[in-house]
Amino acid sequence: MSKDVLCSEIDKLLFLLPASQHEPEEIISLLGKHPEIKFVSLVGVDLGGNDTDEKIPVALFLKDLHTFLAHGVQTDGSSVVLPEIATLNNAQVDIIPDLSVNWFVDYNFDHIDEHTNLPTGTLRIPSFLVHNEVMVDSRSILLNAVKHFKTQILSLMKNHPYVLASLGLSSVDEIEDVILTSATELEFWVKTPDDKADVEQLSTSQVLKEQYWKRTIGPVRTAMEQSLLYLDSYGLESEMGHKEVGGVKAKLTGNGNFDHIMEQLEIDWKYSSALQSADNELIARDVVKDTFIRNGLEVTFMAKPIEGVAGNGEHTHVGVSVKLKNGKMKNIFAPLDMKKEFMSPIGFGALMGLLKNYKVVNPFVTSTNDAFNRLKPGFEAPICTVSSLGHAPNSPSRNRTVLVGLIRDMSNPMATRFELRAPNPTSNTYLVIASIYQAMLDGIKAALENNKTSFELEAALSKKSGESCFYLEKDFAYRSEEEVFEDFTEEERNALFGNPPATVWDNLVHFDKYPEKKSVLLEGDVFNEAIINSYKVATLTQWTTELYNRIILENMEIVRSCKKLHKSEDVSDLDVVNWEKINYLRFDLMKDSLNKKSLFTQIREAIDTQDYVTVSILQLEMQSKINELKDLYIIYKRNLFEFN
Structure with missing residues (x-):
């Protein structure tokens, strides 16, 4: 067999x-x-x-x-x-x-x-x-978040019955159960073993969209089809598999096999309850990886496996419905009239809660160096805490540049949900979803306790930076239907939506910097101080250990690989100038002297003394100079006839 x-x-x-x-x-x-x-x-x-x-x-x-x-x-x-x-x-x-x-x-x-x-x-x-x-454990935290949300939402609806009318209900007694639903989308890169990435070729293909939603062929097609069939066997009800934006065409060898495969793919399956959805993701990743390996292909779920081209996202969808005693289901984020309102008051409150408290949700969403490598402008990766509803209630649209998007289907109110676009396949989905529901519950509570209607909440969510709001912070804007990276400069984005964290440390300090937001996580004993502290220690250890023992070593190899290539007889003044710039960066990054320590050494010493603020600052400086070094070296080599 x-x-x-x-x-x-x-x-x-x-x-x-x-x-x-x-x-x-x-x-x-x-x-x-x-x-x-x-x-x-x-x-x-x-x-x-x-x-x-x-x-x-x-x-x-x-x-x-x-x-x-x-x-x-x-x-x-x-x-x-x-x-x-x-x-x-x-x-x-x-x-x-x-x-x-x-x-x-x-x-x-x-x-x-x-x-x-x-x-x-x-x-x-x-x-x-x-x-x-x-x-x-992570599973129990999500389980407790679901239980807490169910209890609290029923209590809020009972104590603020005005909101029932916006859902077409007359009494909370009509409700048999509250169902929290979730789904994730799994993106991954696949390649033939030992193949190296040609970043320029991949980047060109991405800009030209040569691979996006194109037909799969060869072992990639076989593995994709097998994965979808196996997911069905596990009850996940696979919905779609397709090529993503990254990748280049495979090559057909003389013996009829494909080689130089390097493609980005996505596989989706049906939503489920919150805890089951997170469990489903675990088995889905195993199925995908094992199936592609059996077809001779490597799979990586890293957030940014290849610098300079699209990374792997894992957009996370969340919604809330109620099961009525008459057997019907009702989405409590959806309004009665989908053409006149974007959402119900509960839906608006949930979105506002997620946005306001995102600073303490984000440490669970983006917790590694790899994850931060993905969240950069230019790759449709969200870095700004801002949402999109659509241009009008009767005209759903999707803004791919925001952090949270409202997903709507005019013919199906049950499809109304939020898409959080920042997670990646290495995010802890259990903790991500648990913190999302805790944050949303805080906003729902504020909306209902202030007896706000959908139209009032839409106006509050659409406020401009500097305008006061009963719940959202005055200094920031929280909604944009514009293209965030094209229509705003970096300075404008930071002023409107706040400065995004750039390192793992930038994210972790939010637990201490915003105690009022952290208290939202602690509600109902879903998270507790011991759990959050343990998570901080684990994430901090991973960040510094990887930086000390992997990233710096990898960057040292990059520095060493940037060697002088030109010969004296065919050198131009431009070659000399370019090499001098390259060599200066090499020394600055790696070479210690009696009166100056290299950037690599400074980072190691800051880690040794647990000066994490300095580590964070120096890490960004190191990455900037490594990127500059790689770019300069490409330009330098382009101008040479031949290499030593």
Whole structure:
């Protein structure tokens, strides 16, 4: 049997165990019918967004199933990212199965079971991490955010019944449940192993839009199609796969194979409840990576794998609906008349809350050096805290340059939602969605407690910088239907929407700089001081360690690679001048002397002394000079007939 299961064999595999099938008797029955499932893995997600994976033999799992489902397994906290929570002298962490969500079976197509002739499977069970009898993981934070939002929104609607009329309801008693929905879009780069990026070629192709939504061919097409089919098997209901803006055409070799593949792709699947949506993303990433690898292709989900061309985003969609006791569903962000109003008061309040409190949401959205490399003008990556509603209620539009966009479908009010465009595939989706709902709830509370109508809230959201507002901050504007990067200068953007953070440190200090915004996260004990502090320590450690031991070393290699190439007999005065500029930058970046330390050394010393303000400033200076060095070296080489 090949590494890919034949179409006739797919039906034999068990991909999904929904929550309705988590009774012990049914688990025993299903695993008994599928002996190819050899292992069980409890999947907890720590504060760094890492998911645990361990191989527990199915026989051991079934031996005392009731106890296993109730108490899970124990592990050493040093194996997960929970700094200052799971300490060296108090490291025990319990991994407890979550019975309320889908469980997935992860198949190893390189390990075919000799008895069944099917790939070996591992039942992956989403779980919680518990320390000192308290849940401390990313999944539990999102679970608590959902519970808190549901309780609070029902209470607010009950205490401010005027808002019910805007939804076509007469009483909160008509509501059976509140459903928080979410979805993510997964972008990634794919390439043949060991191929190096030609940035100029990629950049040219991007400007010309030669790849965007074009037809896939060869192994890329095969892997894409297989990925979509497998996602359906896992119940994700794949909606679309297509080429993104980045990439160049593959080359067909003499033996009929494709080589030099370097393309950017996107795969989308159907929305789900908030927690299930985040779980779905984990399995989707594994499916995509494994499927493309089986087709001889490398996949990266890095936010900015190639400098100078489009990065990988992961636009995150959020919405809120209510299920009525009569069985109908109603989107509480949508207005009664889609042609006259953009949103209901609850929808406007939610958007305003997200924008006002984004400074404490952003540390979860953008938490790595790689993520900040993506958020730069010129690549449709949002850096300004501003939203777009559309040019008119009866004419939906999408402004791709804002942070948060209102998504509307005039024929389908249930589609009304927000798209947060800043996340990337390495963002911790659990914490991102949890912080979004906490921020939105704060704005909803302000809107309803002030008895604001949709039209009043639209006027408030559309206020100009310097105008006072009952909730939003006076100094900033929060809505723009213009092209943010083309219609405003950088100075104008900063004045209107605030200075965007440029480093990981710039983001982390917001927790301390804006205690009133941080308190929004703490509402309902969704986040707490210990969790936020642990997240800060983990993110700070990752930032400085990567900077010290990876980025500086990579930049040293760039400096060393910029060598003098011209010969004396064919040199021009321009070549000499260009080389002198290059050499000056090389010394400034890397070469220490008795009376001056290089930029690399200054950064290392600032990290050693924990002077993070200086580290942040110097990191930006280093990146600017490295970019200048690379650009100058390209210009220098272009003018040379031949190299030494």
